[in-house]
Amino acid sequence: MSRLEVRKTYKLYIGGKFPRSESGRSYPVTGARGQFLANAALASRKDARDAVVAARAAFPGWSGATAYNRGQVLYRVAEMMEGRRAQFVDEVQAAEGGPRRVAAAEVDAAVDRWVWYAGWTDKLAQVAGAANPVAGPFFNFSLPEPTGVVAVVAPQRSSLLGLVSVLAPVVATGNTAVVLASQARPLPAVTLTEVLATSDVPGGVVNLLTGAVEEVAPWLASHGDVNAIDLAGAGLAGVDLERAAAVNLKRVRRPADPDLDWTADPGTGRLLSFVETKTVWHPVGI
Amino acid sequence: MAKLEYAPAPESRSVVSLRPSYGLFVGGEFVDPVDGGAFKTISPSTEEVLAEVAEAGPADVDRAVAAARRAYGRTWSRLSGRERGKYLFRIARIIQERARELAVLETLDNGKPIKESRDVDVPLVAAHFFYYAGWADKLGHAGFGPDPRPLGVAGQIIPWNFPLLMLAWKVAPALAAGNTVVLKPAETTPLTALLFAEICQQADLPPGVVNILTGAGPTGRALVEHPDVDKVAFTGSTEVGRLIAEAVAGSAKKVTLELGGKAANIVFADAPVDQAVEGIVRGVFFNQGHVCCAGTRLLVQESVADVVLTSLKRRLATLRLGDPLDKNTDIGAINSAVQLERIRALADVGEAEGASRWSAPCTLPDRGYWFPPTVFSGVAQTHRIAREEIFGPVLSVLTFRTPKEAVEKANNTPYGLSAGVWTEKGSRILWMAQHLRAGVVWANTFNHFDPGSPFGGYKESGYGREGGRHGLEAYLDV
Incomplete structure (x- = not known):
């Protein structure tokens, strides 16, 4: 006798909680073969603003945590993701199509990407920081510090690996994030937030919105309390968003190539996009 | 202040299963x-x-x-x-x-x-x-x-x-x-x-x-x-x-x-005494002094030497020596009979060479290897206890007047693993750090370790x- 499955409601993730859109709206998400998968929340301007408030509130705690602590939390995300591997493979395959083997490789790479960035939390300052030999009796050093609240427009095609590849480097250095998931393929992202919620990631460090890029992204790009924006998945809308971001001189990372191979070695570029270098002078003398 | 009496609080051994x-x-x-x-x-x-x-x-x-x-x-x-x-x-x-x-x-x-x-x-x-x-x-x-x-x-x-x-x-x-x-x-x-x-x-x-x-x-x-x-x-x-x-x-x-090491822990007159005393204790009595980077030579600025020494002795009198498995224990056992003998011999030499010896008043258990926290004052740079690594809970106290003298005395050793500096003046910390020939310099702290921090000696x-x-x-x- 067959059993009727219990389906999941795919919601937003704001401040560590899972609300529906305050607008009460949703939109149907279909799979690679056109089949109905679920209704996802259609986030509004108000949801975006709530998410920024949550991210700002989480910033002092997360940026103030030791790098070692952040590294352990990110590694915990990898552990939790590995435990849900089968679920992610199902969802990525449903969203992106293709053979199961390819979806599985993408999920494995996404798990390993968290491990890669977990290892960077306490090393970036050792690689990107410096003691500067200034000409004079001064001790002078420079360190990278997180920029603040970073808005992220996730890649549209790579629903999970692309998302993790842009999100993890933002939070690894101590920023907090407001992420707009792939518009057509948002379900793996929502499941990822369930992992984040059970991985010791403090509420508000990562906030996830699902919905329309053209509706939500402009509000994030022009928001006065957002310090930087990663337009990875913004595509052609990126130009207008970059222009809007100039209002408070947000740091902007321009749209990624839509065909980018996210399995490639990520390097340190994304880590360094969302840090500020702080230099400290101190006299030396008896 | 009298030492507070604590009830024994031993950690259970049952978590360990030893094979014969x-x-x-x-x-x-x-x-x-x-x-x-x-x-x-x-x-x-x-x-x-x-x-x-x-x-x-x-x-x-x-x-x-x-x-x-x-x-x-x-x-x-x-x-x-x-x-x-x-x-x-x-x-x-x-x-x-x-x-x-x-x-x-x-x-x-x-x-x-x-x-x-x-x-x-x-x-x-x-x-x-x-x-x-x-x-x-x-x-x-x-x-x-x-x-x-x-x-x-x-x-x-x-x-x-x-x-x-x-x-x-x-x-x-x-x-x-x-x-x-x-x-x-x-x-x-x-x-x-x-x-x-x-x-x-x-x-x-x-x-x-x-x-x-x-x-x-x-x-x-x-x-x-x-x-x-x-x-x-x-x-x-x-x-x-x-x-x-x-x-x-x-x-x-x-x-x-x-x-090995014979680190100087240098206390300037402007350092907060209580904080410095905690650092001195941590520097030399941590792990029974079995620490290669231990701050075994206390260099204290002459004008505050008496105050620091008095305060240090008062603090040492409150340390609890005994069962290492007891959660209140501060000072455990010396690691081996051989090491205990080495510590005893060098401490005796210290006394024989004319330094004055003081040990914290504590009862040593009947079995096992124990040595009380010990402080030598009136130590000269030529004394063996100021030159040789003792690798035990023994501190030698010397004095200095100027930062330059402190640096000279601190560097007057074949070793160069670590050093400590206690002062409220940031520029002086950095000046001292620049002149100390040691691989690790702790300022207003001592014996801190982190995987991200390089460690090793000159x-x-x-x-x-x-x-x-x-x-x-x-x-x-x-």
């Missing part, structure tokens, strides 16, 4: 030694025999080096950095999971207070593996070229003062960089290394990547001199370090040595650094 005897860990399993020797390891606080441990002879060293070489060629050097890193993350996690067991075992075998093994040693061990796990796939970012290569098989010899922590300092960077290892723990503290071997098994670490040979000096010598060892890493006495430097002469072996305190990005260099062909 242990073999050698070679090629991923415990094996009997070829040469058949064995020795006993005891608890220095009770003199109780904890277990019998195999003594590795030359044939065992051959076998272990061969296992490490095989693992290097067939598996470990072929794995991606990412996969090596994931093994190290696993090990870090198992150490965290089995933290209490490791802490209790360390305290049993070493004699150090449980609050130190539990709150300092074991957390640092896990952190060290976690830190270097993250480097395994980032070696190209470490500043040694785009694709730095490992060395091969590392022979590593560690001391008894921080048995598991020294293992972590050796094994974690070696494995992260892609080497395989043969490690010899100290003969008086082999047990946590053998438990670490079990952890490697639980992590499914490929056989032969980590090999552990228990034994004494001759085992270490055979390992150092083995022709198929590419790298020698040693932590221990300057005397043995010199022998190793001689032994590797003319070979292609890369060597790092972390040796002069006869050895060469090479462990910890941090710099610690990778010791295990890379650069």
